[in-house]
Amino acid sequence: MKRVVTRRREGYQHEVEIREHRLIVDEPEDEGGTDQGPAPSELLAASLATCTAITIEMYANRKEWGLGTVQVEVEYTHGTSDQPPTFDVMITLGAELSEESRQRILAIAGKCPVHRALKHQEVVINDSLDFIEDVEDED
Numbered sequence: 495m496k497r498v499v500t501r502r503r504e505g506y507q508h509e510v511e512i513r514e515h516r517l518i519v520d521e522p523e524d525e526g527g528t529d530q531g532p533a534p535s536e537l538l539a540a541s542l543a544t545c546t547a548i549t550i551e552m553y554a555n556r557k558e559w560g561l562g563t564v565q566v567e568v569e570y571t572h573g574t575s576d577q578p579p580t581f582d583v584m585i586t587l588g589a590e591l592s593e594e595s596r597q598r599i600l601a602i603a604g605k606c607p608v609h610r611a612l613k614h615q616e617v618v619i620n621d622s623l624d625f626i627e628d629v630e631d632e633d
Contacts, residue, residue, distance in 0.1 A: 507531070539568040542581055542608045549606035550585070550599050559595065562588025581612065 499511040500519070506527040507520045519534055521527025532540065543566040554561045565586040573579035585603060603609070 535570070535572060539570045539581065542583065542606075542612065543568045545606040545608035546583055546585065546603045550603050553599070553602045559591070560589050561591075564588070 500508040501511070502508055503518070505520070506525075507518055507530050510517050510519050518531035519537060520530040521533050522529045525533070527533070546568075547564050547566040551561065551564055563586070567584045567586070569582045569584075571580045583603070585599070587599070591599065604613075
């Protein structure tokens with residue numbers, strides 16, 4: 495099991511801890527944040543883009559296909575109570591591939607773990623709530 499921890503800094507800013515990596519996540523100013531980092535939904539789109547790219551690169555490496563430049567762009571809309579979110583994934587490669595290879599790359603792209611999690615109808619999320627006493631600095 496993987497683990498990610500987020501801790502509030504101030505306002506909507508959070509420091510996210512992923513293994514030994516740290517990054518700041520915040521909402522844009524028009525959403526009440528200070529725009530000190532990407533928004534959570536942007537991280538979701540970034541996860542989809544990078545997972546797609548890495549998955550097709552790993553597949554191409556096994557097949558010994560040269561892909562040249564690999565760029566994955568994700569445009570997304572937030573979901574509502576009536577509509578699910580939409581993610582449009584555009585893959586651009588620097589190498590010309592046969593139609594058969596192109597179709598295979600598209601099929602493999604849809605098998606990346608983030609694609610599968612987002613498409614899966616029965617994602618399990620177990621929420622829990624615990625209490626930690628605030629520790630204030632005493633000067």
